[in-house]
Amino acid sequence: MTRPAIRKVCVIGWPITHSRSPLIHNHWIRTYGIESALYERLAVPPEDFVATLHRLPELGYIGANVTVPHKEAAFAALTRHDAVALRLKAVNTIVTTPEGLEGRNTDGYGFIANLKERARGWRAAAGPAVLLGAGGATRAIAAALESEGVPELRLVNRTRARAEALVSDLELRSARVFDWDDAAAALDGANLLVNTTTLGMKGAGDLDIALDPLPLGALVTDIVYTPLETGLLARARARGHDVVDGLGMLLHQAVPGFEAWFGVRPEVTAQLRALVLADMGETER
Known part of the structure; x- marks a missing residue:
């Protein structure tokens, strides 16, 4: 009997060894009993990215995630996009469709x-939202909040400009x-x-903003x-604010891609969160 071809998906970045996407998706592959499926890392330098992107089907991949520094390059290299990627001009998820590769953005x-899961009482319409930063993550979050x-x-x-x-x-x-x-x-x-900045990340310096x-x-x-728990979250918690860490964003952004590739909508569970926390050497707060 001929064994079915492995349905492979990868995360593309440079560097990529730090990515926890394989941990997340391979957990779901096991959990939902997806046969002959594998999610792996693919390290691709910027100068090789576009050529590699167009060779994904030839390399046996049915889809991919895209991370730093390739999200904007992926948008430019693809001719098909969903509405969100089209607005943001950035792609983090690639899906094979009958018409070819399609770029999507699930950030x-x-x-x-993540907010809806971890802060059940929060309502978007209740008041203004302040975003610190103006990078790629800010774009996705600002559009989503609007x-x-x-x-x-x-x-x-x-940099105001x-x-x-x-x-x-x-x-x-409604932005100021x-x-x-x-x-x-x-x-x-x-x-x-x-x-939405990297300030507060290990080795990136502190976020010097007063919360008063x-x-x-x-x-x-x-x-x-x-x-x-970043310095910002620790200070906010000490003041009495409800706080939400950033791990859930990583977990939840993976859901639509997995569903598109394998036909099963996965759940972000406490078990998955614990698995990633253990890999990070962290414990639940």
């Missing part, structure tokens, strides 16, 4: 799903830009504070998840 979905019904987005960034360009490019209807030195004004009356103007009822979240 914003992962962010919102779609979710946040009445006002306040972007705080050290970059934040203004983001607002213009995404045509954010604040200088970093004017963060206190942005925090005043906010319902949500999101750190932030209402105590505001939710504080960080897309950084190494460490699990």
Whole structure:
């Protein structure tokens, strides 16, 4: 009897050894009994990325995830995109369709799903959201929050022109830009504070922002998840804020891709979270 071909998926990045996507997806492959399936890492330098992307089917891959530094390059190299990727001009998930490879973006979905799971009482429409940063993650989160019904987005960034360009490019209807030195004004009356920068990550320096103007009822979240509780989250928790760590965004953004590749919508469970935390050398807070 001929064995069925292995349905392979990979995560492409440079470097890629740190990626926990194989841990997540291979856990789901085992959990749901997906036969002849494998998820692996593929290290590809920027100069080889486009050629490798177009060779994915030839290399035996039915799909892929894309991470730093290739998300924008993936968007530019593909001719088919879903609506979210088209708006963000960035791709983190590639799916094989009858018409060819299609680029999608699930980062914003992962962010919102994490908040809905870990902060059940939070409502997007309850007040303004403050986003620290103006990078690629900010784009995905800002667009997702606007779609979710946040009445006002306040972007705080050290380079004002970059934040203004983001607002213009995404045509954010309710966004205001604040200088970093004017963060206190942005925090005043906010319902949500999101750190979308790498500040607070191990080795990346501290996030030097005072939380005093932030209402105590505001939710504080960080897309950084190494460490699990960043300095920002620790300070917010000490003040009495509800906080949400960034690990859930990583877990939830993986759900739509797995469903597209293997036809099963996986669950983000406590078991999966514990598995990734153990790999990180972290414990639940």
